[in-house]
Amino acid sequence: MLDPFGIIGVVVVAGQIISTVANFGLDWKHAPADTKSLLVAVGALKTVLSETNMNMLLNDDFKDVFHGRHSTLLSQLGDTVPVTDTSMLVSACKKELEILLEDLQKRVQGHRIGWKRMKGAFLAKKTKEAVQNLHRQCQTLNTLMDMDALAIGVSIHKEVREARREQQGWHADKECKAIIDWLTMIDYGPKQSDFIARRQGGTGQWLLSSMEYREWSETADQTLFCPGIPGAGKTIITSIVVDDLCTRYRSNEHVGIAYIYCDFQRQQEQKVEELLMSLLKQLTQGRSSLPECVKFLHDEHRRKRTRPSFDEVSRTLRHVADSYSRTFIIVDALDECQRNDGCRARFLTELFNLQAECGANIFATSRCIPEITDRFSASTILEIRANDEDVRRYLDGRILQSGRTLLEKCREEIRNEITEVSDGMNLHFESVSKKRTTRSIKDALKSLLTGPEAYNHVYKEAWMRITESDTESQDLAKKVLSWITCAKRQLTTSEIQHALAIQEGDSELEEEGIPSVEDVVSVCVGLVETDEESSIIRLVHRTAQEYFQRIFPNVETDIAKVCLTYLSFDNFRNGFCLTGQDIRDQQLLDPFFEYVAQNWVLHARSASPDVHPLISTFLSSGSKVPSSCLLWAVKNQQELIAEWLLERRVDTNIRDADWETPLHHAVIHGWTRCVQLLLSYEATQLSNMTTDINNMTPIHYTVAKANEEIAQVFLDAGVSVDSLVKRRIWLATCQDGKLTYAPNSNLHCSQGGFNAPQGLTALHYAALTGSAQMTRYFLDHGANPNAVSECGETPLHLAVRQDIYDWKRPFGKRDHHGTDDEEEYSKIMGMINKHRVDIIDALLNHPEID
Numbered sequence: 001m002l003d004p005f006g007i008i009g010v011v012v013v014a015g016q017i018i019s020t021v022a023n024f025g026l027d028w029k030h031a032p033a034d035t036k037s038l039l040v041a042v043g044a045l046k047t048v049l050s051e052t053n054m055n056m057l058l059n060d061d062f063k064d065v066f067h068g069r070h071s072t073l074l075s076q077l078g079d080t081v082p083v084t085d086t087s088m089l090v091s092a093c094k095k096e097l098e099i100l101l102e103d104l105q106k107r108v109q110g111h112r113i114g115w116k117r118m119k120g121a122f123l124a125k126k127t128k129e130a131v132q133n134l135h136r137q138c139q140t141l142n143t144l145m146d147m148d149a150l151a152i153g154v155s156i157h158k159e160v161r162e163a164r165r166e167q168q169g170w171h172a173d174k175e176c177k178a179i180i181d182w183l184t185m186i187d188y189g190p191k192q193s194d195f196i197a198r199r200q201g202g203t204g205q206w207l208l209s210s211m212e213y214r215e216w217s218e219t220a221d222q223t224l225f226c227p228g229i230p231g232a233g234k235t236i237i238t239s240i241v242v243d244d245l246c247t248r249y250r251s252n253e254h255v256g257i258a259y260i261y262c263d264f265q266r267q268q269e270q271k272v273e274e275l276l277m278s279l280l281k282q283l284t285q286g287r288s289s290l291p292e293c294v295k296f297l298h299d300e301h302r303r304k305r306t307r308p309s310f311d312e313v314s315r316t317l318r319h320v321a322d323s324y325s326r327t328f329i330i331v332d333a334l335d336e337c338q339r340n341d342g343c344r345a346r347f348l349t350e351l352f353n354l355q356a357e358c359g360a361n362i363f364a365t366s367r368c369i370p371e372i373t374d375r376f377s378a379s380t381i382l383e384i385r386a387n388d389e390d391v392r393r394y395l396d397g398r399i400l401q402s403g404r405t406l407l408e409k410c411r412e413e414i415r416n417e418i419t420e421v422s423d424g425m426n427l428h429f430e431s432v433s434k435k436r437t438t439r440s441i442k443d444a445l446k447s448l449l450t451g452p453e454a455y456n457h458v459y460k461e462a463w464m465r466i467t468e469s470d471t472e473s474q475d476l477a478k479k480v481l482s483w484i485t486c487a488k489r490q491l492t493t494s495e496i497q498h499a500l501a502i503q504e505g506d507s508e509l510e511e512e513g514i515p516s517v518e519d520v521v522s523v524c525v526g527l528v529e530t531d532e533e534s535s536i537i538r539l540v541h542r543t544a545q546e547y548f549q550r551i552f553p554n555v556e557t558d559i560a561k562v563c564l565t566y567l568s569f570d571n572f573r574n575g576f577c578l579t580g581q582d583i584r585d586q587q588l589l590d591p592f593f594e595y596v597a598q599n600w601v602l603h604a605r606s607a608s609p610d611v612h613p614l615i616s617t618f619l620s621s622g623s624k625v626p627s628s629c630l631l632w633a634v635k636n637q638q639e640l641i642a643e644w645l646l647e648r649r650v651d652t653n654i655r656d657a658d659w660e661t662p663l664h665h666a667v668i669h670g671w672t673r674c675v676q677l678l679l680s681y682e683a684t685q686l687s688n689m690t691t692d693i694n695n696m697t698p699i700h701y702t703v704a705k706a707n708e709e710i711a712q713v714f715l716d717a718g719v720s721v722d723s724l725v726k727r728r729i730w731l732a733t734c735q736d737g738k739l740t741y742a743p744n745s746n747l748h749c750s751q752g753g754f755n756a757p758q759g760l761t762a763l764h765y766a767a768l769t770g771s772a773q774m775t776r777y778f779l780d781h782g783a784n785p786n787a788v789s790e791c792g793e794t795p796l797h798l799a800v801r802q803d804i805y806d807w808k809r810p811f812g813k814r815d816h817h818g819t820d821d822e823e824e825y826s827k828i829m830g831m832i833n834k835h836r837v838d839i840i841d842a843l844l845n846h847p848e849i850d
Helices: 007-023 033-057 060-065 072-077 085-108 115-122 125-183 189-197 211-218 234-248 272-285 292-304 310-322 340-358 370-376 388-402 405-409 411-421 438-446 452-467 471-486 493-501 517-522 542-551 555-567 580-589 593-606 609-619 625-635 639-647 662-668 672-687 698-704 708-716 762-768 772-780 795-799 820-844
Strands: 223-227 255-261 326-332 361-366 528-530 536-539 730-735 738-743
Touching (some): 085 125, 189 255, 211 234, 255 272, 272 310, 326 340, 340 361, 388 405, 405 411, 471 517, 536 542, 555 593, 593 639, 672 708, 762 772, 762 820, 795 820
Parallel strands (some): 326 361
Antiparallel strands (some): 528 536, 730 738
């Protein structure tokens, strides 16, 4: 064991001295004072040095505490420091104690031992000084240790404070991410990365260098509209614009950039509210901290479990956009934005309103459709065409990527001929890319067509190659192309692999039937491609979509059969949850799950009558899958899906984890038509009085939303205006890491107890929540003003109780006076008191009030 300073040596010698004296057997009380004093000092020194050596010098934990930090104590005793005062004192003390021990041992030999004889050994002045000096040094070291402890305390406090700050920042970041995800889960980032990665170097530079683009990008409140024919490269140009702006303003937090890629395959999710939400999400992400208006929007609707209205989203979007000194909005393919319910027209109106109020710059592309181009008649217009130089760069890149010597050999001829006939389009390369001889390449170049007919020629030629392949490859290619063409959204490679593996009559997924991605792509002879980053599989161009939709007019029937077969698998008979973590967990196990669960109805409703027997069998099988899909459809306001399921009498009384039925969610979302459908399909008796874990029924949520229109639907359906909620006590349990609720059926309370069947009527709840509007509404429609709750309270009792009104929350704690917030608070409280007075007046003036 290392003992660089001789501490162990001092301890050993001191111990031997004490042991030697003890072995003499002399009475301690007769010991001379000087001797006794020195022996006590030696004993104390032994103890101090032993503890120091054991607890500090030999303790790795002690050393680790000071790793990377200065220690005053270790600077004196550390094993890596040079000679110090302490080390010299230890050495001197050890030497003197050894002399003392040697003297004691000599005095023992041959003579009778006594204190008088022993005393002489302890009189050496050097020994006494050495012990005293080292003892004093140990006291000094003790002080140094106190200094180290203080320094460590300060350091720990600093680290704890930093850790707390880091934890608070982590929680704030986590909250911010949750709010941003709540706005919308749609993310156009992967699309942008995919499109810009497909750009050949230098292409699109003509647009960035154009006078129109420079003026648009450098001047606020400008619109640049770029129409173009199919295949002109509008989407790639859009990605170039986004990339240019993001690069140019990368470090400028005062510039906001948001972009949207419209896609006809995503029209179900690209409603006008979601499009605005996406812009809001991106502009929010550009701020260094979460805007208060966004947090308020989230808190308001998260608490009510609702989604913001169009006006709320629009107002918040303008507020966030206005916080930037410059805002750029980029929208690609407006022609693919859905027209249903005036979605495209409303979206464009909102964009121009945003520009008028916030000076936003708008960049948009579209095919030449009068309905769209007319809206941009006053804007700067720059047509997108396949620029000759861009075509050459594009062809150079494709030839290089192909790795084929034959194409490289014919490079100049390919470039010249295709550029000459490109006519603003970029798709002719596919006509020569698979040719095997120079002659066949030249023949293909001579037969190149121009205009839209060029596309048809390319796709027709590829289709002929498919039909001439072996039967298995031909069948696989047809299935791949039909799925990609008719899917309701873009599919991943994993999703299409599973879709292709399913055959009618299967009861589970046969993994041996899953084709490889390589085969899926290769059998389609260049018509499909995959994106490595997003794993999306798609057609090489949007025009291919239009061509193959004509080739596969009845494919919806085949896809519907696959979906129904999949949903009939044994593991889905008990239904499933289509929200939150549950769907993500299921998606990890089965990549095809989410697509089928959310889109099978859309395929089924478009299928031919041939599939109707299969649909009927599935719906009558006792599976809970249709009900689970209905619940999801209502939660997400998928009207077509909900109506289709309701028309087929799907069970409407399914409940989610919070024990809410489809009727609960229809009311919460203010979906009047869905409430009518649910009530008309025998949901009246069971669902309208079913409570969730908050002991709220659908009609009580109607009061909370102050929705007279839906309240009238309930009354028209025969729901009693004086229906009482059946209150229950709910037990929470944790299973598989998830919190679930169930009513406590073992409690038996007497009438009037908390768990009694009587509860609050709609009128009670209107008075309780301070809704003068709904109080008057229910009184006007025959509500009993004297109805008594389980606690013996009438609506009037609840209306006069000041403490039940919780209106202070939006203002937080008022720890200051005389501010604008205080004035606003006073106004709000005045308004609240007026509402209370209105409720009380309405109740007292009712002719039947007791």
